[in-house]
Amino acid sequence: MAVRADLNISLDGIASPSDQSPENPMGEDWPRLVAEYTATRTFRNRVLGDTSGEGTTGMDDDYGRAYFEEVGAEIMGAAMFGLHAHPDDPDWQGWWGDEPPFHVPVFVLTHTPRRSLEMAGGTTFHFLEATPQEALARAREVAGGKDIRIGGGLDVVQQFLRAGLIDRLHLAVVPIILESGGRIWDGLRGIENDYDSSAEVAESGVIHLTFTRR
Amino acid sequence: MAVRADLNISLDGIASPSDQSPENPMGEDWPRLVAEYTATRTFRNRVLGDTSGEGTTGMDDDYGRAYFEEVGAEIMGAAMFGLHAHPDDPDWQGWWGDEPPFHVPVFVLTHTPRRSLEMAGGTTFHFLEATPQEALARAREVAGGKDIRIGGGLDVVQQFLRAGLIDRLHLAVVPIILESGGRIWDGLRGIENDYDSSAEVAESGVIHLTFTRR
Numbered sequence: 397m398a399v400r401a402d403l404n405i406s407l408d409g410i411a412s413p414s415d416q417s418p419e420n421p422m423g424e425d426w427p428r429l430v431a432e433y434t435a436t437r438t439f440r441n442r443v444l445g446d447t448s449g450e451g452t453t454g455m456d457d458d459y460g461r462a463y464f465e466e467v468g469a470e471i472m473g474a475a476m477f478g479l480h481a482h483p484d485d486p487d488w489q490g491w492w493g494d495e496p497p498f499h500v501p502v503f504v505l506t507h508t509p510r511r512s513l514e515m516a517g518g519t520t521f522h523f524l525e526a527t528p529q530e531a532l533a534r535a536r537e538v539a540g541g542k543d544i545r546i547g548g549g550l551d552v553v554q555q556f557l558r559a560g561l562i563d564r565l566h567l568a569v570v571p572i573i574l575e576s577g578g579r580i581w582d583g584l585r586g587i588e589n590d591y592d593s594s595a596e597v598a599e600s601g602v603i604h605l606t607f608t609r610r
Numbered sequence: 611m612a613v614r615a616d617l618n619i620s621l622d623g624i625a626s627p628s629d630q631s632p633e634n635p636m637g638e639d640w641p642r643l644v645a646e647y648t649a650t651r652t653f654r655n656r657v658l659g660d661t662s663g664e665g666t667t668g669m670d671d672d673y674g675r676a677y678f679e680e681v682g683a684e685i686m687g688a689a690m691f692g693l694h695a696h697p698d699d700p701d702w703q704g705w706w707g708d709e710p711p712f713h714v715p716v717f718v719l720t721h722t723p724r725r726s727l728e729m730a731g732g733t734t735f736h737f738l739e740a741t742p743q744e745a746l747a748r749a750r751e752v753a754g755g756k757d758i759r760i761g762g763g764l765d766v767v768q769q770f771l772r773a774g775l776i777d778r779l780h781l782a783v784v785p786i787i788l789e790s791g792g793r794i795w796d797g798l799r800g801i802e803n804d805y806d807s808s809a810e811v812a813e814s815g816v817i818h819l820t821f822t823r824r
Binding site: 407408409571572573574575576579581582583584585586587588593594595596597601603605 | 621622623785786787788789790793795796797798799800801802807808809810811815817819
């Protein structure tokens with residue numbers, strides 16, 4: 397029962413680009429950071445519901461598939477659910493659609509908890525104000541012995557990393573330089589003392605880097 | 611006749627660690643950054659003069675060997691020669707020993723030029739105050755059609771990169787996080803638009819990343 401996290405980062409470590417604007421709310425950097433992942437067959441099928449079988453296969457897809465395997469519960473930040481998009485609408489169901497791709501209990505960390513949301517396909521969103529340790533304890537109760545995924549965003553993954561709670565961190569390093577935004581490495585000096593690392597390069601050029609706790 | 615540069619960097623892009631102190635003038639981070647390179651048979655032979663044949667072989671050594679091949683002239687910063695170590699001693703010959711490992715003309719960029727130094731083994735140090743373009747023109751005159759290596763340090767490589775003068779940049783990415791020091795990526799946003807990149811992972815875990823100008 398491992399606690400896992402996956403992030404896409406640029407070569408310079410940016411996981412959370414900061415080039416959003418009112419005219420371009422997603423920014424231009426984010427789509428480039430996830431381009432190889434969103435092109436995979438697994439992403440198209442699991443997240444977009446595309447059953448055509450289209451999408452790339454190979455190493456990027458292997459990691460994409462592993463992302464969804466053996467997960468019993470997920471923990472994510474409020475922004476990842478979309479809570480900040482409609483803060484005053486108690487009926488807002490996030491931006492993951494009617495049948496979110498999680499299919500497990502999802503714990504959304506927020507300072508303004510609301511009632512749980514049961515969605516189609518086995519995803520239930522629970523909203524809680526909790527420390528990483530407390531959230532993890534809640535997730536363990538319902539994960540049925542499977543892995544717990546820290547779904548993001550960057551700040552949530554970093555909180556769990558700094559608290560020493562992540563067993564396996566997978567970083568898909570995209571060979572672009574972004575410079576502005578939140579950087580995964582900040583505060584992680586010496587992480588190599590606690591984790592083994594390995595790397596392999598996908599056909600797309602993405603470097604898959606995995607840290608596994610010793 | 612390519613203009614080339616090679617640097618060792620940490621996962622977070624630090625090429626020039628800043629943990630030196632009077633008690634530990636080299637710092638602890640620098641040896642870790644170059645550990646896999648200095649362990650190679652090529653480094654031991656070419657730089658240390660060790661003819662025992664000891665040292666690692668494999669991909670790190672392949673890159674180490676390529677570093678010395680087909681170079682007709684080198685350009686380096688004053689600190690890399692060691693000019694700052696004894697600024698007032700006109701007879702100081704740098705810290706590369708009696709027979710430096712370059713065996714070609716080396717142009718040392720400095721604001722305080724001095725007379726050229728002819729060393730054993732074909733290395734001649736020339737000291738000049740010049741822009742990257744001017745230094746490159748001087749190096750081309752004597753390189754006999756071979757490659758010109760920008761030997762470092764980080765600031766010199768960045769000057770040449772930002773001036774668009776580097777044809778091939780090889781980065782040996784060591785899987786450690788350092789956080790403090792000079793970062794290769796600063797100012798390089800969008801480099802992927804002008805360069806193709808490729809990566810491969812050595813037996814040691816070092817990721818060899820190569821940018822080649824389109």
